[in-house]
Amino acid sequence: MLISPLVLGLAIFSCVSNYGVTQCGYDCVAAYGDIKCASTPAGRCTAAYGRIVCADPPPEFASRRGRGAARLECLSDYGITRCGYGCVAAYGQLRCAEHPRGVCVPAYGRIVCSEPTGHDDGRLRHHARRPRGAR
Numbered sequence: 043m044l045i046s047p048l049v050l051g052l053a054i055f056s057c058v059s060n061y062g063v064t065q066c067g068y069d070c071v072a073a074y075g076d077i078k079c080a081s082t083p084a085g086r087c088t089a090a091y092g093r094i095v096c097a098d099p100p101p102e103f104a105s106r107r108g109r110g111a112a113r114l115e116c117l118s119d120y121g122i123t124r125c126g127y128g129c130v131a132a133y134g135q136l137r138c139a140e141h142p143r144g145v146c147v148p149a150y151g152r153i154v155c156s157e158p159t160g161h162d163d164g165r166l167r168h169h170a171r172r173p174r175g176a177r
Contacts, residue, residue: 053083069096086125090118097125103142112142128155 057066058077067079073089078096080087085098099114112127117138119131126138132148139146139155146155 053080053085055083071096084114086114086116088116088118088123088125090123091121093123095123095125099142114142 053068055066055068056070056079057064058070058072058079060072060077061075063077065077065079067081068083068085069087070077070079071087071089071094073094074092076094078087078094079085080096080098082098084103085096087094087096089095095116097114097116103114114125114127115129115138116123116125117129117131117136119136120134122136124136124138126140127142127144128146129136129138130146130148130153132153133151135153137146137153137155139157141157144155144157146153
């Protein structure tokens with residue numbers, strides 16, 4: 043039995059041609075007269091609000107593939123696109139954790155994201171990022 047790499051969650055290197063341009067990489071997206079691709083198999087691209095956004099995880103996270111491993115995601119809402127882990131949109135804000143084991147939770151009018159502090163100790167630190175322009 044032959045199983046597609048996409049079924050296993052593995053990205054495939056590809057080249058996309060559109061708008062008179064060819065781009066090669068992973069998770070390529072063609073939209074709004076442009077083409078962009080992620081640089082690594084763990085990268086992600088998305089098109090929203092007239093822009094294409096691609097992100098690749100830091101090398102130390104990109105190698106952590108396999109069952110149960112969090113996957114980088116890109117989320118678009120409120121005219122904003124962010125990429126990271128456990129992304130949440132609420133209260134006109136959009137936040138993502140920076141670490142695959144990070145968690146973001148909406149509560150009481152803001153989104154708080156927690157990130158692991160050690161290599162594998164499981165402890166979390168939180169960082170409540172303020173929206174741009176907030177004091």
